[in-house]
Amino acid sequence: MNSVAAKRLFQEYKALSVDPPDGITAGPVNEDDLFLWEALIQGPEGTPFEGGVFPAELKFPRDYPLMPPTMKFTCDMWHPNVYPNGVVCISILHPPGDDPNHYESASERWSPIQSVEKILISVMSMIAEPNDESPANVDAARMWREQRPQYEARVKADVRRSLGL
Amino acid sequence: MDSAYDVPDSTDWLNTPLNGFSELENALHCQICKEFYDTPMITSCNHTFCSKCIRTSLSSDGKCPACRTSDQANKLRNNWALQEVVTTFVTARPAALGVARQAQEELEAPKRVGKRKRAAVLDSDDIAEAEASRRTTRSKSRRIAASQESQPEPIEIADSDDEDEEYRPQPPPDDGLVECPLGCGKRMKEVDVFTHLDRCEDEKKQASRSKTKAPLNGFGRSASGQNARPHDRINELNYSMMKELALKKKLKDVGIPDWGSKQLQIQRHKEWVNIWNANCDSNHPRSKRELLHDLDVWERTQGGRASNANGLSSTIMKKDFDRDAYSKRHEDDFSRLIADAKRKKSNPAAEPKPPKDEEDTIQQPTASETPISTEPTTNDRTKPYEDNPEALSSVREKVEALNRGESIEPVMNEGFKAPATEVLPMDTGPSDAHDFALPHATQPIADPPSIFNATTNPLDTHEDRNASQPAGPAHGEAGPEKDPIPLRRPSSRDEHSTHEHTGSPCDLATHIADTSDPPRKVPMFAVPAQPVGDIDGGVAGS
Numbered sequence: 001m002n003s004v005a006a007k008r009l010f011q012e013y014k015a016l017s018v019d020p021p022d023g024i025t026a027g028p029v030n031e032d033d034l035f036l037w038e039a040l041i042q043g044p045e046g047t048p049f050e051g052g053v054f055p056a057e058l059k060f061p062r063d064y065p066l067m068p069p070t071m072k073f074t075c076d077m078w079h080p081n082v083y084p085n086g087v088v089c090i091s092i093l094h095p096p097g098d099d100p101n102h103y104e105s106a107s108e109r110w111s112p113i114q115s116v117e118k119i120l121i122s123v124m125s126m127i128a129e130p131n132d133e134s135p136a137n138v139d140a141a142r143m144w145r146e147q148r149p150q151y152e153a154r155v156k157a158d159v160r161r162s163l164g165l
Numbered sequence: 166m167d168s169a170y171d172v173p174d175s176t177d178w179l180n181t182p183l184n185g186f187s188e189l190e191n192a193l194h195c196q197i198c199k200e201f202y203d204t205p206m207i208t209s210c211n212h213t214f215c216s217k218c219i220r221t222s223l224s225s226d227g228k229c230p231a232c233r234t235s236d237q238a239n240k241l242r243n244n245w246a247l248q249e250v251v252t253t254f255v256t257a258r259p260a261a262l263g264v265a266r267q268a269q270e271e272l273e274a275p276k277r278v279g280k281r282k283r284a285a286v287l288d289s290d291d292i293a294e295a296e297a298s299r300r301t302t303r304s305k306s307r308r309i310a311a312s313q314e315s316q317p318e319p320i321e322i323a324d325s326d327d328e329d330e331e332y333r334p335q336p337p338p339d340d341g342l343v344e345c346p347l348g349c350g351k352r353m354k355e356v357d358v359f360t361h362l363d364r365c366e367d368e369k370k371q372a373s374r375s376k377t378k379a380p381l382n383g384f385g386r387s388a389s390g391q392n393a394r395p396h397d398r399i400n401e402l403n404y405s406m407m408k409e410l411a412l413k414k415k416l417k418d419v420g421i422p423d424w425g426s427k428q429l430q431i432q433r434h435k436e437w438v439n440i441w442n443a444n445c446d447s448n449h450p451r452s453k454r455e456l457l458h459d460l461d462v463w464e465r466t467q468g469g470r471a472s473n474a475n476g477l478s479s480t481i482m483k484k485d486f487d488r489d490a491y492s493k494r495h496e497d498d499f500s501r502l503i504a505d506a507k508r509k510k511s512n513p514a515a516e517p518k519p520p521k522d523e524e525d526t527i528q529q530p531t532a533s534e535t536p537i538s539t540e541p542t543t544n545d546r547t548k549p550y551e552d553n554p555e556a557l558s559s560v561r562e563k564v565e566a567l568n569r570g571e572s573i574e575p576v577m578n579e580g581f582k583a584p585a586t587e588v589l590p591m592d593t594g595p596s597d598a599h600d601f602a603l604p605h606a607t608q609p610i611a612d613p614p615s616i617f618n619a620t621t622n623p624l625d626t627h628e629d630r631n632a633s634q635p636a637g638p639a640h641g642e643a644g645p646e647k648d649p650i651p652l653r654r655p656s657s658r659d660e661h662s663t664h665e666h667t668g669s670p671c672d673l674a675t676h677i678a679d680t681s682d683p684p685r686k687v688p689m690f691a692v693p694a695q696p697v698g699d700i701d702g703g704v705a706g707s
Binding site: 003004005006007008011012014015018019062063065066096111112113115 | 174175176179196197198199200218221222225226228230231233462463466467
């Protein structure tokens with residue numbers, strides 16, 4: 001029994017495992033269940049996140065690719081666009097249709113032609129350049145805006161801790 | 166993994182001398198299903214997708230997935246040329262890939278540079294060979310395609326002006342008759358020409374009318390060389406106007422299952438319409454039995470028979486869904502949501518928050534219940550501190566301190582690190598017992614409650630337990646972080662952030678200091694009703 005979603009996820013998995021983009025690794029946690037993925041994202045160079053490796057999990061709906069997956073960091077992530085519980089708030093992960101935030105243009109939102117690879121690349125660039133228009137973590141956003149050195153220090157501390165240093 | 170699925174993929178080419186084919190193959194993939202186009206259709210905005218893919222997509226949001234222009238399924242047109250390219254490429258692919266891989270092996274075997282050149286030469290031979298094999302298969306598939314391709318011809322003959330040219334070269338038969346000057350091909354006596362002209366015009370008009378109609382209704386059908394079954398496309402219904410019984414009857418009429426709630430019936434009918442119409446587009450129409458099989462796959466993966474993992478909707482859509490038991494089981498959650506909503510109403514500036522995914526409550530009902538039932542103040546959430554004068558006074562103290570303008574931010578920022586890691590595992594320990602999908606690598610950022618554990622009073626420990634236990638389900642399920650329904654219970658993770666903001670008296674300062682950012686998300690059990698009422702607007706409502 002192979003649904004459209006499973007087939008497509010497998011396609012994406014294969015493409016990602018053969019030809020992964022720089023700094024990104026992703027795949028199903030277990031090949032029996034293609035709807036739960038784990039991804040590792042490297043902290044982009046030149047940002048306080050540099051050197052860190054950030055694990056995240058992606059959960060796909062059964063009607064993928066009509067609807068986007070959800071993404072959640074499974075590590076500490078002090079970032080304006082990541083909720084304190086790790087859930088990533090980025091427009092590419094927001095389903096088409098009603099815009100709960102009324103600020104995203106439709107072209108940035110999820111569409112079936114997007115892919116896991118594009119999500120992860122977007123998240124990587126989001127890590128490098130937070131969007132403080134719609135902070136998911138208000139405190140982090142404020143710190144990023146007003147006390148940048150403190151923000152960077154905190155992020156670096158998180159990175160070091162995640163590496164066990 | 167390849168053996169299990171054996172999905173041909175563009176990356177197959179990457180490690181061969183023909184790696185340029187990877188891009189070619191990608192170009193022949195539908196962007197929605199990421200597979201080779203199956204019955205490619207062009208949208209009004211000139212994008213191409215598989216028939217089934219674009220139909221499903223359009224029925225869900227009515228926009229082209231590529232450019233988001235509004236479009237309708239009945240405006241899709243077949244892209245026959247692309248269809249042929251794909252068919253041809255797929256036929257040629259295994260041979261070409263085999264040759265490419267062989268070439269790669271030969272390229273890798275001799276490690277010396279000198280040999281490499283030879284291999285490269287071989288390689289180009291192989292390419293030529295591959296080309297040749299492609300050419301033969303192409304001509305083969307041409308033949309196949311030609312048999313399917315009779316389709317455009319009837320249309321061309323119908324309304325092209327070339328007709329006259331086609332007829333003229335033939336010497337008119339010498340039978341004393343004249344040909345219709347309008348070119349309908351009829352021959353008649355000279356005297357009949359004028360009466361014929363009138364009729365001929367009418368006939369022509371009629372003919373052209375029926376011809377222009379044909380492509381709309383049966384474009385794909387006429388293309389099928391083998392069996393031109395009278396497949397007519399069906400339309401989605403005006404579901405919202407239909408009574409459930411009428412809808413049921415419709416489902417029966419088209420011959421698909423009619424069980425389930427109206428919602429499920431609607432979804433099923435839409436899916437069927439898409440499957441059916443995509444089949445009409447195809448030049449290899451399949452039998453209805455096969456289509457029903459497709460629908461069955463849908464039913465088991467996304468429809469009414471899908472597993473529970475599908476989420477709340479599929480569960481409550483089930484025919485035998487026990488509403489009473491469900492509402493009883495989640496009574497606590499519901500009352501909580503209601504209280505939450507009331508509180509929000511009195512505090513409209515509250516920020517949207519990640520809802521606690523309802524799925525959790527279904528999958529791990531015990532998990533979400535436990536914390537609530539162990540919470541001693543369940544029945545008296547609104548005034549949890551009433552019988553705790555110690556706590557109350559401590560809260561008052563803090564509030565007063567804050568009112569004097571003492572900043573607490575540094576305290577919070579320094580304090581969180583050390584205790585957070587030590588206290589939390591212990592706290593989340595109990596929730597582990599409920600077997601959540603995820604390991605607890607998922608520690609939240611800086612759990613502030615745990616700091617307060619150390620710094621404040623017994624009240625905080627109790628608060629903390631309350632907050633960290635429901636955290637369990639949130640590990641497993643990442644709820645959609647934006648939800649249009651503002652009333653949903655916040656994720657328990659979010660309650661941590663709640664503590665950061667308002668739950669602890671320490672933090673109230675943030676709001677006082679920065680009034681532009683009004684307080685949000687106040688957990689009702691943590692809010693002292695009276696003492697801080699003047700600070701936290703949210704209290705008034707609860």
